[in-house]
Amino acid sequence: MSRTTDEIIDEITGPGIPIRGNDIDTDAIIPARFMKCVTFEGLGEYAFYDERYDADGNTRPHPFNDERHSQAKVLLVNSNFGCGSSREHAPQALAKWGIEAVVGESFAEIFAGNCTAMGIPAMTMDHDKIEELMHIVESEPATVLSVRVREQIVQADRRVFEGSIPPASRNSLLGGTWDSTALLLSRRDAIRETAERLPYLNDFVRG
Amino acid sequence: MGRSLFNKVWDLHKVRTLENGQDQLFIGLHLIHEVTSPQAFQMLKERGLDVLHPERTFATVDHIVPTAAQSRPFSDGLAEEMMKALEQNTREYDIEFFNLESGDQGIVHIIGPELGLTQPGITIACGDSHTSTHGAFGAIGFGIGTSQIRDVLASQCMAISRPKVRRIQVDGKLQPGVYAKDIILKIIADLGVKGGLGYAYEYAGSAVHDLSMEGRMTICNMSIEGGARVGYVNPDDTTIEYVRGRRYAPKGEAFDRAVEYWKSIASDADAEYDDVYTLDANTLEPMITWGTNPGQAIGLGEETPAVDSMPPEQREVAAKAYRHMELQEGQSMEGVPIDVAFLGSCTNSRISDLREAASIVKGRRVKPGVRAFVVPGSMRIARQAEEEGLMKTFEDAGFEWRGAGCSMCLGMNPDKLQGREICASSSNRNFIGRQGAPGGRTLLMSPAMVAAAAVNGHVTDVRELKTREPEPVGA
Known part of the structure; x- marks a missing residue:
């Protein structure tokens, strides 16, 4: 998946993949030793590496190794997903693997911010609904999920699951401003005015 | 009604409200390192953008730097490549780089304060979640991802929603052998690893203000382990005296004017908070983790908790942690054997940490093995x-x-645990695999406790070693 930086992101449609468990940290999503790189290319194969492979490199049972989930675009998770390190390598690894949206009970703040900045919707949803969605995806991996940003829902078959995306993230995705660089630079005058009133940038004379 | 430091600093740095409802926040100091910046520079180049404030951007190398053989080229080709990228980028964009030849290199959250770059009342961003460390000065530090590093490089700003503020009031006095690390481990154990989601933490109370700047940094450093992206302490005389005379600190009359500003941004006595949590330092004992996240910690006098006694949503994580750690419910952590003792990391590798640990090992020997x-x-x-x-x-x-360097806190350089080794560590994360070996096990504790564990070869109550003279070496 490659997006232009001003693309409007309203709907992600594709099969789902469940990763069960609370408090899954970004070290688990991408172990630090795979961050020795100067680009994000190729990170996908290392997503959840230490849970997918044993010490000898043999594959272990894991959704990311499961052929039935190989076309998945929607990651389903539980609570506090992406806690710990701020490494954007974590959502980048997921994205390179094929993930285009994450739906979970809750996300760590920096992780959710990184997702939005990459144009990946991060939708929260009640525990029971997540469980149901995970169950659907586990029993019928080919089920096509539709993550709708504007409506804040996930549709699976004909069923609708209500979720929530923080207003700022939702506005950014729907407005095509999730990549915020151009937006932040659009008012250079205001940046300059702010800098001019900060005491520590003006020898503490002003302020 | 008064305002908190957090809201004062935020308002001062707010450029405008963005169309999506977030604020555009000016970042007064941008710290960068080799792991999370190369992709950001690449994005900048692809868009033909420049660094807006190179004079407010400073670089160091810490995550991948080997701590044993540091001569160039590094024996790890990937580490060398990252180092070269940072050298190239800092040269190209005219950014000051505290490299290995500068004599000022170190962990990014250590050198900012040390050089006087970190000051009260400023906003700081860095592509590292422990940027909350700088809050010890009454600065507001944000850990950010690489896309946001690109934003800050290009615009000196970030797009962000204003969090709520929780005051964490720690009153009383720490007993000997109990440290800042124990305060923050206790706070995280009480409030949980996601308890701080959506909050900035203001640490206050006599036990916090009695601490040195280094102790305050230890507490603020681990805010993110409790889910709070930001943690801070209001500046006081301890803060002012720490900053005075440092390389990038204001000098002469400017320093006096700075002090006025710093005092003015401290939280008002009648400031309003979205939440308040209190902790008694008098009864605090040395803390240690038993599990695989920093919230799974107990006092040394306690037993490891029963899984059935926990809230339902924590049980599966706890059961998995017990399996990984090979520890039992209802056991004491004292006496748990260790293989490795690591004194380091942005949490606890400052001079006072080393002094305290050295006072424990002086006249003693590390346990063979x-x-x-x-x-x-x-x-x-x-x-x-x-x-x-x-x-x-x-x-x-x-x-x-x-x-x-960062070393065995995260195992990006050659310093890693091996196999199933168990490590007494002064670092900040005990996640599975964190210290470089997928099967490795981490026990988080204060530096003095690490020293005590190193000497006895097992988890030891440092208070016992503090009160006992070492036996003659070789006896």
Whole structure:
């Protein structure tokens, strides 16, 4: 998946993949030793590496190794997903693997911010609904999920699951401003005015 | 009604409200390092953008830097490539780089304060979640991802929603052998690893203000382990005296004017908070983790908790943690054998940490079979420790003395656990695999507790060693 930086992101449609468990940290999503790189290319194969492979490199049972989930675009998770390190390598690894949206009970703040900045919707949803969605995806991996940003829902078959995306993230995705660089630079005058009133940038004379 | 420091600093740095409802926040200081910046520079180049404020951007190398053999090229080709990218980017964009030749290199959250770059009342961003450390000065530090590093490089701003503020009031006095690390481990154990989601933490109370700046940094450093992206302490005389005279601190009359500003941004006595949590320091004992996240911690006098006694949503994580750690419910952590003792990281590798640990190991020996090493947080700390004789104390006791870097906190350099080794660590994360080996096990504790564990070869109540004279070495 490659997006232009001003693309409007309203709907992600594709099969789902469940990763069960609370408090899954970004070290688990991408172990630090795979961050020795100067680009994000190729990170996908290392997503959840230490849970997918044993010490000898043999594959272990894991959704990311499961052929039935190989076309998945929607990651389903539980609570506090992406806690710990701020490494954007974590959502980048997921994205390179094929993930285009994450739906979970809750996300760590920096992780959710990184997702939005990459144009990946991060939708929260009640525990029971997540469980149901995970169950659907586990029993019928080919089920096509539709993550709708504007409506804040996930549709699976004909069923609708209500979720929530923080207003700022939702506005950014729907407005095509999730990549915020151009937006932040659009008012250079205001940046300059702010800098001019900060005491520590003006020898503490002003302020 | 008064305002908190957090809201004062936020309002001062707010450029405008963005169309999506977030605020555009000016970042007064941008710290960068080799791991999370190369992709950001690449994005900048692809868009033909420049760095807006290179004079407010500073770089160091810490995550991948080897701590044993530091000569170039590094033996790890990937580490060398990352180092070269940072050298190239800082040269191209005219950014000051505290490299290995500068004598000022070290962990990014150690050198900012050390050089006087970190000051009260400023906003700081860095592509590292422990940027909350700088809050110890009454600065507001945000850990950010690489896309946001690109934003800050290009615009000196970030798009962000204003969090709520929780005051964490720690009153009373710490007993001997109990440290800042124990305060923050207790807070995270009480409030949980996601308890701080959506909050900035203001640490206050006599036990916090009695701490040195270094102790305050330890507390703010681990805010993110409790889910709070930001943690801070209001500036006071301790803060002012720490900053005075440092390389990038204001000088002369400007310093006096700075002090006025710093005092003015402290939280008002009648400031309003979205939440308040209190903790009694008097009864706090040394804390230690038993599990695989920093919230799974107990006091040394407690037993590891029963899974059935926990809230339902924590049980599966706890059961998995017990399996990984090979520990039992209802056991004491004292006496748990260790293989490795690691003194280092942005949480606890400052001079006061090393002094305290050295006072425990002085005249004692590391237990045979234990691999113990000290990784000072910066070259400056290393030099000071050498001058004070701490290096000799550690080496005489059987510790290895290394160069500055992140080292075995996250195992991106050659310093890693092996196999199922269990490590007494002064770092901040005990996640499975964190210290470089997928099967490795981490026990988080204060630096003094790490020293005590190194000496006895198992988890030990440091208060016992503090009150007992060492037996003659060789006896």
